[in-house]
Amino acid sequence: MDYLYHPFPAKRHTVFAKKGMVATSQPLAAQAGLEILRNGGNAIDAAIATAAALTVVEPTSNGIGGDAFALIWTKDKIHGLNASGPAPQSISAEELRTKGYEKMPMHGVIPVTVPGVPAAWAALSEKFGKLPLKEVLLPAIRYAEEGYPLTPILGKYWKLAYHKFKTSFTSEEFTSWFETFAPNGKVPEVGEMWNSPCHAKTLRTIGESNARDFYEGKIADQIDTFMKKHGGYLSKSDLLSYKPQWVEPISVNYRGYDVWEIPPNGQGMVALMALNVYKNLEKPKWQCADTIHQQIEAMKVAFMDGQAFITEPEEMPISVEYLLSEEYAKKRSITIKDEASNPEPYDLPKGGTVYLAAADEEGNMISYIQSNYMGFGSGIVIPDTGIALQNRGHDFSLDESHPNVLKPGKRTYHTIIPGFLSKDGKAVGPFGVMGGYMQPQGHFQVVTNTVDFLLNPQATLDMPRWHWLKGKTVQVEPEFPNYLVQSLVRKGHTIQVTTDGGSFGRGQIIWRNAETGVLQGGTESRTDGAIAAW
Secondary structure (H helix, E strand, O other): OOOOOOOOOOOOOOEEEOOEEEEEOOHHHHHHHHHHHHOOOOHHHHHHHHHHHHHHHOOOOOOOEOEEEEEEEEOOEEEEEEEOOOOOOOOOHHHHHHOOOOOOOOOOOOOOOOOOHHHHHHHHHHHHOOOOHHHHOHHHHHHHHHOEEEOHHHHHHHHHHHHHHHHHOOOHHHHHHHHHHOHHHOOOOEOOEEOOHHHHHHHHHHHHHOOHHHHHOHHHHHHHHHHHHOOOOOOHHHHHOOOOEEEOOEEEEEOOEEEEEOOOOEOHHHHHHHHHHHOOOOOOOOOOHHHHHHHHHHHHHHHHHHHHHOOOHHHOOOOHHHHOOHHHHHHHHOOOOOOOOOOOOOOOOOOOEEEEEEEEOOOOEEEEEEEOOOOOOOOOEEOOOOEEEOOHHHHOEOOOOOOOEOOOOOOOOEOOOOEEEEEOOEEEEEEEEEOHHHHHHHHHHHHHHHHOOOOOHHHHHHOOOEEEEEOOEEEEOOOOOHHHHHHHHHOOOEEEEOOOHHHHOEEEEEEEOOOOOOEEEEEOOOOOOEEEEO
8 A cells, every 4th residue: 555645744653564563552561562472472462462461551541340352364364352241130221220320320330341351362362372371461460560650641541530539439349449549549640650469460360260260260259249249230140151252343345445343232333334424425635624524424424323223233223234235325425415414412421442453474463452431440449459340331221212221131332443454355454543432433534544545554643633522513633724624614513622632532553565564553642652563
């Protein structure tokens, strides 16, 4: 693939390498993956090592108690892993309504669902890895035992969470969060060391047992005991019955490139629906208000339908196949006019997620994402384990008529999505943009900037982004050209210029040259992103 120059002053430059590459949001985690590559592991081993390290060196966005998804390219075939966990068997919408809840709470023990992250690591290692899981987790264990200094963006979000939590997390079940992440009543500052020996012990147990202990052993007992004590619903029986799911990835063809996502319950198909609708509109023009307007409107259409229909596949009122069909795309593209539309608004919360991409010289590539959701997740940390549990159940509806209504053993609409690009049956590479409901919007912008405007990976990530919130409201970054802002306003959009970089997601890209095998990667300038390569 040939690329144009970088259209804006480069914040970073595209990295090139041949033997292997890891791109993620934290330098130490990227180095953990590279260490495993140098020790004889493949891209999948490197991804697991990086993911495990991220639970230590970026706990503001993910943890052992979260969920994960992956797209793996190996031997010219793509595989999908859905390691999102279901609601506990003892919880239901009726149960919570009886207790006076009108909607799912955001924090505490109630929105905790079965964690999928440890099972994801074990499944990936067993199916595709070259090294034992216990060896792959060693860099993460070392960071947890010895400690590491906080990086700037990490420190920023850690402090914001602490100041928020110290006024709202006042009951006993949150005590362990403060003991773990604010030891001695003080949040660690940027450049200060932080370690978590309990986290290291848990990682070592997961590695030695191939994650079985987490779901059926001592760790499962600790989770069960804590939940029973504090009125939670997650139990050891829920953990015992959990298995991650290997799935067939879904795709659409966008101007000659196949764009791959994980099927529902994930929201990846929102990006695919938007691309399918958008390609039926006028040919895109560089930095043109009409083009940006059509992109936003195509995303609105996709989100309206995604929010209405995406849940467990068997409970969706409209099939995935139809929503990704050319017939559907053409019908929806006709509804897009020259003025901003005002669809039914959705309350779109921010997310807390990490994304990574990895590749090796054998041709293996992986797009991997894991999350605790909304930063630190539920605020629940299991004592003496370092396990911060997710609050993914917050996305369930308590309305019995809604497709995403809370039911025992059901997985909710899921925001975290890995992406992958291929062309003519050959891998181009993994990409992803984390950040709650920004994620499909980020995927859409990565693909259009890459395919339509031939931007290199770093230029693609550095491009000023837009983020549709609801109705006619769209956020843009300060670098977004003013003439485009003014033109979009004239088309009826309400534009908010914001300096909150977290609103626009954080992405990583690795592309492979099909002829030479040379890798080229871009990392996120909106966070402490890094690429480790050799």
